[in-house]
Amino acid sequence: MSVRTTEGAGTGAETSPQPAPPAPGPSFGARLLGPQRRNLWFWVFVGPFAIGLGLFTYVPLAWSVYLSFFDAHNTVTPTDFVGLDNYTSMLGDDAFLGSLGTFLLFTVFIVPATFALSLGLALMVNRLRFAQAFFRSVFFLPTACSYVVASLIWKLSIFNGVRFGLANTVLGWFGGDQTAWLSTTHPPWYWLVIVTVRLWLQAGFYMILFLAGLQRISPQLYEAAAVDGARPGWQVFRHLTFPQLRATSVAVVLLLVINAFQAFDEFYNLLSDARGYPPYARPPLVYLYYTALGREQNLGLGSAGAVILALIIAVATVVQARWFGLGRKED
Secondary structure, three states: OHHHHHHHHHHHHHHOOOOOOOOOOOOHHHHHHOHHHOOHHHHHHHHHHHHHHHHHHHHHHHHHHHHOOEOOEOOOOOOOEOOOHHHHHHHOOHHHHHHHHHHHHHHHHHHHHHHHHHHHHHHHHHHOOOOHHHHHHHHHHHHHOOHHHHHHHHHHHHOOOOOOOHHHHHHHHOOOOOOOOOOOEOOEOHHHHHHHHHHHHHHHHHHHHHHHHHHOOOHHHHHHHHHOOOOOOHHHHHHHHHHHOHHHHHHHHHHHHHHHHOOOHHHHHHHOEOOEOOOOOOOHHHHHHHHHHOOOOEHHHHHHHHHHHHHHHHHHHHHHHHHHOOOOOOO
């Protein structure tokens, strides 16, 4: 009796079913393509752009960070590791710190001027009852112009510095003296040239942003304000229109500051000549250009400066976003 029980128990243990192995999951390629290859055309269109973005943007950025820790004179494959020496050298360089001061001065000029001009253009275009699309296109058209071409037009035709320049011609009509706009430092007339060309190039783009914000404001709010006795004009703009444009205004200010950090084309093409670049009005990117690609070609030092500049832009953007409350729920 006991023997049979033991044998039965043994037989039962031997014939108990084993758990089935887990089914293999879909491969990486299958997950990318999705069920029934629904994502195929997405990757057909996005794939080339993603590859180009990685090769021409992210790989150079990573390599620049790598170079910043090496003594890279005339080479992109350095072997002499110097740690943070390039960073300390840049932070102790008066010329680099002076270029940051140039940026701050440029920001003080260009950000309020562009903000006011683009907002004013948006308000005028938004009030038009006819040909609104035409004037919107006219003001936006300079955005498509190259910074290099616009800078050369400003330099050679408008602010030439000789009697054939448009600005000096207009001054001559009123009995004014000829002015060397780009080489006069007392007073610094070159700021007028730099700021006006940037205004002409970018005001139309920010006008479109403000125009989109204005068209999102409900007309019922203006009707309610009129019923409450609000006077059209400044009172309605101050207490109704401008508060409704808060999110757009924050985005515009952030973009303006970031673009001011990246100023290069207008400065370089307006102020440089056969003798080189003058010692004044040298923004960070122009200084880094001459550091990395100038006579010494110190790519390690230039890369360290580029990393410092990128960190400054990131910190400034985050601080502004927190200060303006970007992303917070509106009441």
